[in-house]
Amino acid sequence: MAMDEDPDPARPTGRVRGAHRRAKHRRADIPPEPPLTPLSRRTLLRWLAVGTAFAAVSGEEVLRRSLSGPTEPVAAVAGSSTAVGADRTGAGGHGGASPEAAPVGAAPEQPDPAPTVDQSGRRWSDPAGWGGAVPGPRSTVRITDRVLLDTDAAVGTLLVEPTGALTFAADRTLTLAATGNVEIRGALALAPDGTHTHTLRFPAVDEGRFQGDGMKVVDTDVGLWVTGAGHLRLDGAAKTAWVRADRELKAGGTELALSAPPAGWLPGDELAVTPTGPPDQEGFAAHYDLVTVRSVSGATVTLESPLKHAHPLVAAGGGVTVGAEVLNLTRTVRVEGTAEGRAHVHLTSSRRADVRHAALRWVGPRADTKETWRGQDGTAPVTAAVLGRYGLHFHQLGDATRGTVVEGVVVRDAGSHAYVPHASHGITFRSCISHETWEDAYWWDGPPDTRTPQRPSDDIVYESCVASRTLLEPNPRAYRLTGFNLGAGTGGKAVDCVAVGVQGATGASGFEWPENSEGVWTFERCLAHNNLQDGIFVWLNARQHHAVTEFAAYHNGGWGIEHGAYLNDFDYTASVLYGNAGGGVALHSLGRDKGTVFDGLLVDAAGQSDFAVSTARHELAGQAVTFSRSRFTGYRRAGVAFRATSDGQPDDVLLLDCEFGGNELWLDPEAVRPKNILLRRAGQTEVLKVRKPDEEGAAQPQWNAAAAPVATFAAQSRPVRLPALKLKDAASPTSRVGR
Numbered sequence: 001m002a003m004d005e006d007p008d009p010a011r012p013t014g015r016v017r018g019a020h021r022r023a024k025h026r027r028a029d030i031p032p033e034p035p036l037t038p039l040s041r042r043t044l045l046r047w048l049a050v051g052t053a054f055a056a057v058s059g060e061e062v063l064r065r066s067l068s069g070p071t072e073p074v075a076a077v078a079g080s081s082t083a084v085g086a087d088r089t090g091a092g093g094h095g096g097a098s099p100e101a102a103p104v105g106a107a108p109e110q111p112d113p114a115p116t117v118d119q120s121g122r123r124w125s126d127p128a129g130w131g132g133a134v135p136g137p138r139s140t141v142r143i144t145d146r147v148l149l150d151t152d153a154a155v156g157t158l159l160v161e162p163t164g165a166l167t168f169a170a171d172r173t174l175t176l177a178a179t180g181n182v183e184i185r186g187a188l189a190l191a192p193d194g195t196h197t198h199t200l201r202f203p204a205v206d207e208g209r210f211q212g213d214g215m216k217v218v219d220t221d222v223g224l225w226v227t228g229a230g231h232l233r234l235d236g237a238a239k240t241a242w243v244r245a246d247r248e249l250k251a252g253g254t255e256l257a258l259s260a261p262p263a264g265w266l267p268g269d270e271l272a273v274t275p276t277g278p279p280d281q282e283g284f285a286a287h288y289d290l291v292t293v294r295s296v297s298g299a300t301v302t303l304e305s306p307l308k309h310a311h312p313l314v315a316a317g318g319g320v321t322v323g324a325e326v327l328n329l330t331r332t333v334r335v336e337g338t339a340e341g342r343a344h345v346h347l348t349s350s351r352r353a354d355v356r357h358a359a360l361r362w363v364g365p366r367a368d369t370k371e372t373w374r375g376q377d378g379t380a381p382v383t384a385a386v387l388g389r390y391g392l393h394f395h396q397l398g399d400a401t402r403g404t405v406v407e408g409v410v411v412r413d414a415g416s417h418a419y420v421p422h423a424s425h426g427i428t429f430r431s432c433i434s435h436e437t438w439e440d441a442y443w444w445d446g447p448p449d450t451r452t453p454q455r456p457s458d459d460i461v462y463e464s465c466v467a468s469r470t471l472l473e474p475n476p477r478a479y480r481l482t483g484f485n486l487g488a489g490t491g492g493k494a495v496d497c498v499a500v501g502v503q504g505a506t507g508a509s510g511f512e513w514p515e516n517s518e519g520v521w522t523f524e525r526c527l528a529h530n531n532l533q534d535g536i537f538v539w540l541n542a543r544q545h546h547a548v549t550e551f552a553a554y555h556n557g558g559w560g561i562e563h564g565a566y567l568n569d570f571d572y573t574a575s576v577l578y579g580n581a582g583g584g585v586a587l588h589s590l591g592r593d594k595g596t597v598f599d600g601l602l603v604d605a606a607g608q609s610d611f612a613v614s615t616a617r618h619e620l621a622g623q624a625v626t627f628s629r630s631r632f633t634g635y636r637r638a639g640v641a642f643r644a645t646s647d648g649q650p651d652d653v654l655l656l657d658c659e660f661g662g663n664e665l666w667l668d669p670e671a672v673r674p675k676n677i678l679l680r681r682a683g684q685t686e687v688l689k690v691r692k693p694d695e696e697g698a699a700q701p702q703w704n705a706a707a708a709p710v711a712t713f714a715a716q717s718r719p720v721r722l723p724a725l726k727l728k729d730a731a732s733p734t735s736r737v738g739r
Contacts, residue, residue: 115235115738117170117191121146124153137179143186149174160186162228167191168198175199183217184230184349190333190358191235191737198236199334200224205341207365207415212387215348215396221389223344223363224335230349233737234409236333236357239264241408241431241731242466242498245323246299249273249311254294256301256326259729265301269293269330272435274468274500275530276311276324279557279581279608283309285501285532288469301326314529316578318602318723320552322527325498327433327468329410331359338362342415344389350400354737355392357408363391364416364438373474382474385416385439393417394424402426402459408734412436417443418467421457425489428461431731434468434483440512441467443485447516454517456489462497464732467510469501478504480537482512483528492521496728502531507562509537510553515565518542525550525727533558535580542568542592550725554578560603563596564588566619570596574723579606583635585613590652591623598627600721605634611641611666617648624676626654629721633661638703642677642690643668650675657682657718665690665703678710682720687713 122129124147135141137154143164150169157180160166165187168174173196182188182200190198202222209220217225226232240262247257256273275287287309294302311324335358337343342365347353364385371382391411394401401424410433411418418434421427422444434441442462447454467483481504484494499510510528513519518540528535528551535553538561548570553560560577563570563585569592577584584603589596603612612632632639639660644651651674655665659682667674667690677690687710691697697706 115191115736117167117189117233117235118146119148119167119170121148121165121167123147124149125151137177149176153177154179156180158182160184160188160230162186162230165189171196173197175201177201177203179204179222181217181219181222181225183225183227184232185228187231187233188226189233189235191233192237192332194237197332197334199336201334202337202341202343205337205343205365207341207386208368210365210367210386210389212367212389214388221344221365221386223346223389226345226347226349226353228349229351231351232347232349232353232355234333234335234355234358235737236331236359236408237264238357238408238734238736239328239331241410241433241464241734242325242327243730244325245273245311245313247323248313249307249324251308251310252306254303254306256303258299258301258326259323261299262296262301262328262730263733265293265296265328266330267293267295269328271301272327272329272468273307273311274325274327275309276314276555277530278555278579278606279530284555285503285530285557286469287311288501314554314578316552316554316576317604318552318576319725320554320576320578320727322727322729325466325468325500327435327466329359329412329433329435331357331408331410333358334361335359336361336363339413342366344393345391346389346393346395348395348397350397352401352404355406355409356734356737359410359412360391360414361411362413363411364414364418365389366415366438375473383415390416390420391418391434391437393420393422394427395420395422397424399425404428405430406432408432410435411441414438417441420444421460423455423457425458425460428463429465430461430463431734432465434466434470436469436471437467438470438472440482440485441470442483444487446485446487446514450516452516454488456519457487458489459491460489461493462495463493464496464728466497467499467502469503470499471503475503476505478508480504480507480509480512480514480539482509482537483531484511486511486513486521486523487517487519489519492519494521494526495524496732497526499526499528499535500530502533504533506533507537507539508533508558509535509562510556511536513538513540513546515539515541518544520544520546523548523551525725527551527727528553528560529555531556531558534562534582535559535577536561536563538563538568538570538589539565540568541566542570545569545571545594547571547573548575549573550723551575552578552725552727553580556580556582558582559586560584562586562588566590567592567622568596569594572596572598572601574600574725575602576723576725577601577603579604579608579634581608583609583611583614584632587613587615587625587653588617588619590618590621590649591625593623595623596625598625599629600723601627601630602722603630603632605636607634607636609635610637611635612639614641615644615651615653617645618651619648621649621675622652624652624654626656627658628654628656629658629682629718631659631661631720631722633659635662638663638666640664641666641668642671642674644671644674646670646672648672652676655679656715657720659720663702665700665705667692667703667705669704678713679707680713680717683717685717
């Protein structure tokens with residue numbers, strides 16, 4: 001069975017975990033537009049050949065020439081036609097995108113012109129190229145030659161054959177609307193110059209007809225398909241994906257002071273300002289501002305309307321003083337469905353795609369189930385993700401995707417996963433944004449059950465990417481929802497990434513290492529904040545060693561790090577955990593071989609939690625877990641609480657060379673007797689063994705424990721080593737294709 005298969009994807013379960021079983025209701029107050037019926041595959045077989053002279057050029061040569069620089073011109077072909085029975089009323093008026101708003105105030109930095117894209121070929125608007133009439137909204141269009149889209153157009157379905165290419169004119173703002181599928185076996189290029197916008201729109205998607213699954217194009221599953229050896233080029237104007245605020249942003253303010261001047265931001269761009277408030281404030285994980293740029297002057301952005309919420313600057317210590325991320329959601333290349341009918345992008349092509357600075361909106365369809373839930377507006381249907389129909393989906397391409405760079409892309413208002421490199425290797429996602437996405441935002445297909453390993457995706461890189469407001473309704477079913485699902489494979493990297501505003505229930509998080517999907521990741525300088533539950537959630541019985549370094553988590557509603565499952569070996573180093581409502585670290589697992597180590601951490605509860613660190617039930621006996629050279633402060637009751645329950649294994653924890661800003665330890669009276677708890681305070685050589693209060697040793701009432709010196713201990717005392725993080729204040733720079 002293929003990894004995207006599910007014998008009953010609509011089947012409700014009690015443990016709603018995967019992409020195929022999470023739910024959201026479709027808005028009942030907005031009736032969907034009645035769709036035009038897409039023409040069937042049988043109709044496609046009746047297509048007339050187009051561009052016979054051009055077809056003499058081999059498919060490989062056409063693909064080589066289709067999106068490159070200047071080439072030999074190809075003559076327009078007369079006598080071409082649309083499908084039999086096609087509507088010949090013209091291109092129709094399916095609204096093209098409006099021109100960018102005129103600058104107000106200081107002139108922003110102008111984006112570079114588009115890299116050279118071959119603009120030769122016959123023009124879409126020329127009736128002679130279509131046998132006398134250009135295609136209309138019900139046309140079934142097949143392209144086998146080179147066509148330049150030079151006007152807004154609307155079609156029923158569109159197929160670009162291996163010998164064909166469709167290129168949008170770079171010097172015009174254009175929209176191509178399709179009520180059915182667009183399949184690219186040849187080439188498709190949307191690469192406007194710096195002042196225009198290109199849009200591919202699917203205005204009449206009926207999500208209720210989606211079937212999902214598989215490698216082949218499905219007539220009912222309307223979206224953009226890149227198949228065979230097709231080449232997709234989405235190449236919008238480069239701009240800084242996100243920048244952090246340089247200071248507190250106050251409610252009612254109309255200016256954003258940023259940490260760096262944003263490149264390419266223009267009047268009319270839509271921005272999302274992320275929440276940063278503490279978790280004891282109502283709405284701490286949902287207080288976003290969506291605002292529009294009025295003008296840009298250096299690092300100052302003036303808004304069209306005032307902010308509704310305050311976005312404080314957070315001084316977490318350890319080098320972490322950060323403001324809200326300001327995400328630019330506007331791009332000059334757009335692929336989109338509608339709010340009432342979401343499309344998708346599905347790639348099975350053997351050629352590398354070029355996807356840069358594009359906005360994919362209203363993608364990721366959902367299917368109705370037979371369940372309902374009661375929300376704020378009354379009873380609503382429960383929905384589930386459609387299997388295999390996601391925002392940007394690289395589907396089982398193996399090594400064919402190696403070298404692919406997805407850069408500066410936005411996926412927003414998506415009903416399912418945003419970025420899916422499913423069994424596809426060597427893809428770099430740089431400075432990408434997922435905003436308002438249901439299901440895990442960065443993800444690939446998990447195993448069908450906890451006994452089956454996940455198919456790996458190797459050498460996946462997430463650099464400077466953001467998962468913002470990842471959600472699911474009803475929220476109690478969003479079990480282990482996450483922004484970044486760090487799944488199986490080798491060579492994975494997540495660096496300088498941000499997870500913010502992730503909603504969800506138990507185990508939800510900004511970053512997750514999932515069970516039975518072990519991948520070894522380089523994980524550096526990532527930040528999780530204002531998530532409804534955890535910053536990091538690990539639930540993994542690991543066979544390999546894992547390292548997390550220079551991680552920061554602040555103002556999450558659960559734990560900074562919740563670490564399970566039963567046995568594993570992780571190293572957490574040089575990290576800052578600040579003001580998380582649950583505490584800094586929740587420890588479920590014990591070590592497997594070498595043991596898990598937390599070294600050089602600054603855990604400041606900032607008055608939000610009783611404990612900086614707390615243990616929980618240990619399922620299996622294992623190696624010791626060590627906390628070393630760290631500082632615990634800002635808690636209400638104790639630095640470390642030992643709460644391993646009596647139905648599991650006892651605590652086995654070493655606390656070496658740590659500083660405490662108050663009472664150090666607390667043993668839960670309901671906890672099982674510890675196997676081994678050793679404490680050596682920073683700057684001291686004495687090692688204490690901590691025991692239950694009724695055991696041998698000096699009474700420690702504040703700990704609810706007794707303690708006795710340990711005669712010998714091999715390790716030498718070391719000073720506390722506090723982190724000195726240097727998080728990036730802006731997304732990594734990006735460029736257009738060929739630059």
